[in-house]
Amino acid sequence: MAAPRTEWDKQMQYLEAEIRRLEAEFNMFFAGRLPRPPWETRAKVAALVKKHDQSFINNTADRFRFESLQSRYYKFIELWERQMTSRELGRPMPGGARRSEAPPPARRPDPKPAEPQESVVRFGAGADPDAESRRVQELYERLSAAKREVGEAPVALDRLQALVKAQVDKFGNDGARVAFRIATKDGKVSLTVKPEKDD
Numbered sequence: 016m017a018a019p020r021t022e023w024d025k026q027m028q029y030l031e032a033e034i035r036r037l038e039a040e041f042n043m044f045f046a047g048r049l050p051r052p053p054w055e056t057r058a059k060v061a062a063l064v065k066k067h068d069q070s071f072i073n074n075t076a077d078r079f080r081f082e083s084l085q086s087r088y089y090k091f092i093e094l095w096e097r098q099m100t101s102r103e104l105g106r107p108m109p110g111g112a113r114r115s116e117a118p119p120p121a122r123r124p125d126p127k128p129a130e131p132q133e134s135v136v137r138f139g140a141g142a143d144p145d146a147e148s149r150r151v152q153e154l155y156e157r158l159s160a161a162k163r164e165v166g167e168a169p170v171a172l173d174r175l176q177a178l179v180k181a182q183v184d185k186f187g188n189d190g191a192r193v194a195f196r197i198a199t200k201d202g203k204v205s206l207t208v209k210p211e212k213d214d
Contacts, residue, residue, distance in 0.1 A: 023077055027084065030067070033060050034088050041095050045102070052099070054166065057092075061168050064088055068171050089168065134161070134197040137211070138183050151179050154195055161197050161204045178208075186210040 037060050040053035064085055072078040136154040138147060151172075159169035179195070186193050191210035198205050 023074075026067070027077075027080055030060075030063050030081075030084055033063060034084060034091070038091055041091075041098075045098055052095075057166055060088060061163075061166070064168055092168070133199075136195050136197075138179065138193045138195070147179075147183075151176055154179065154197075158197050158204070158206060161199050165199060165202050165204055167204055182208045 033056070037053060037056045040049060040056055043049045044052050067081050068085065072081060134157050136150055136157065138150055155170075155172050155175050158175070162169045179193075182195075183193050191212045194209050194211050196207045196209065198207070
């Protein structure tokens with residue numbers, strides 16, 4: 016690997032190395048050579064991706080380089096989630112150990128099925144812009160916290176702002192409030208949008 020020319024090059028080389036390390040550790044886990052998934056490494060890489068995603072990157076080439084690494088990381092996460100599900104269900108995984116060769120630790124059964132955890136933030140049509148800005152920040156913090164709890168990478172604030180604006184503009188013409196509902200179920204976080212009208 017070539018020596019980094021700038022501080023940005025250094026940061027991107029470090030991020031790429033950490034993603035490779037995370038990939039290697041997950042592969043070792045699925046092959047039965049690690050006793051548990053590398054949650055600490057995953058949290059470290061997620062924090063790095065979040066840090067750079069929220070920073071201002073003026074250079075187009077630098078932005079493209081980061082987004083390529085970010086996309087690679089998210090694709091790995093999606094692949095690992097599918098493999099984790101297959102492992103839990105006892106299905107054989109290509110290149111990995113079967114359940115009979117490397118069984119996961121025994122889990123205590125839950126006394127009852129876990130109910131989905133929900134949080135709702137509402138936006139009114141034509142409301143004060145400052146108040147709406149505070150609600151966007153509240154929605155962002157709640158969504159980020161929910162995603163951190165399950166090991167998912169949070170969304171970028173500017174993307175969430177654009178989503179909120181689009182949905183409020185869409186339903187605001189009818190005088191409806193817009194409810195953004197954050198739900199966590201089976202280790203996954205979902206964000207749904209629904210208009211609400213006064214009776």
